[in-house]
Amino acid sequence: MKKSDILWQANYRYNFDRDLYVNEMAKKAFSLEFVDDHPEEELRQHILENTDAKEWTFYFNFPPSDSVKRELEKDLESVRR
Amino acid sequence: MPERTIEDRLREEYFDLLPEIRRVVWQLEAEIRFLTLPILHRLQAHEQLVVKSRVKDCESALKTIARDADKKKEDRRSEGRKFDPERSSEYSVLTLPDLAGVRVLVFPNSRLIEVDTALRARLENWESKPVKDDDGEVLAPKYHGYCEGASSKIRGEYQIVPMLLGLFWEVEHSAMYKFRAVANSKEMRGRRADVQKALASFEAGIESFIRSKS
Numbered sequence: 001m002k003k004s005d006i007l008w009q010a011n012y013r014y015n016f017d018r019d020l021y022v023n024e025m026a027k028k029a030f031s032l033e034f035v036d037d038h039p040e041e042e043l044r045q046h047i048l049e050n051t052d053a054k055e056w057t058f059y060f061n062f063p064p065s066d067s068v069k070r071e072l073e074k075d076l077e078s079v080r081r
Numbered sequence: 082m083p084e085r086t087i088e089d090r091l092r093e094e095y096f097d098l099l100p101e102i103r104r105v106v107w108q109l110e111a112e113i114r115f116l117t118l119p120i121l122h123r124l125q126a127h128e129q130l131v132v133k134s135r136v137k138d139c140e141s142a143l144k145t146i147a148r149d150a151d152k153k154k155e156d157r158r159s160e161g162r163k164f165d166p167e168r169s170s171e172y173s174v175l176t177l178p179d180l181a182g183v184r185v186l187v188f189p190n191s192r193l194i195e196v197d198t199a200l201r202a203r204l205e206n207w208e209s210k211p212v213k214d215d216d217g218e219v220l221a222p223k224y225h226g227y228c229e230g231a232s233s234k235i236r237g238e239y240q241i242v243p244m245l246l247g248l249f250w251e252v253e254h255s256a257m258y259k260f261r262a263v264a265n266s267k268e269m270r271g272r273r274a275d276v277q278k279a280l281a282s283f284e285a286g287i288e289s290f291i292r293s294k295s
Contacts, residue, residue, distance in 0.1 A: 002268075018162050031160035036267050060160040067167045075163070 087164040106181035108231040110134040131186040178225040179238040188244035189288040245280040
């Protein structure tokens with residue numbers, strides 16, 4: 001199965017402005033680069049990973065700085081509303 | 082009053098510079114048309130040379146800056162495509178080398194080399210940064226530099242592209258414009274490489290057919 005299908009089935013939707021696969025309920029976001037560079041099995045594990053969904057979890061090759069994280073959270077939260 | 086964002090500041094910078102960007106693109110296009118005129122006059126019936134120019138639009142410029150902000154330092158794209166407020170002063174549209182761009186589409190490839198040589202003779206100080214495929218093969222010569230008299234701030238870019246490949250890039254760009262990153266994913270890069278190889282082989286085939294008949 002293609003990685004994009006795995007993410008779609010797990011309710012991740014592609015955000016074209018940010019190039020992220022986002023699941024608003026799980027509050028998780030995968031960067032396009034991360035998805036490209038990691039095997040399907042690892043993606044599946046991260047999808048199943050238990051986070052409390054209170055704060056956003058970003059799966060990036062290079063973790064975003066705190067300030068970028070705040071900006072991204074602001075963006076993703078405004079989409080949720 | 083809403084807070085002024087980095088995007089707002091960059092848009093203002095872009096529109097302040099726009100008249101200058103236009104001057105660069107006009108001058109570069111005029112120079113390239115002039116320099117390639119002798120080649121144009123010698124073209125045979127089946128040969129083609131087309132000069133096109135464009136000013137990079139504002140939102141596309143902003144997207145490129147957000148995407149490539151980390152590229153210079155760390156040779157990677159900025160995941161999440163978000164400007165970092167703590168690095169606000171680092172962002173400028175002047176970092177883009179392709180605000181003013183000219184593309185010369187040429188068929189056949191022997192003419193491409195001729196055009197490249199003619200332009201190099203005049204624009205010899207321009208920095209060469211050819212377009213390459215994922216295997217490092219050069220697809221098209223590309224150069225950046227300043228147009229004397231037009232601007233000392235805005236760099237121009239010109240590239241000389243095999244015609245079929247250039248037309249494919251145009252179609253691809255308009256079809257995939259909004260999905261640029263998806264178009265650059267590994268899967269799509271593989272498909273693009275297949276198309277590029279097929280077009281190059283088709284073009285070489287026509288060229289050799291014409292040569293054998295003339």
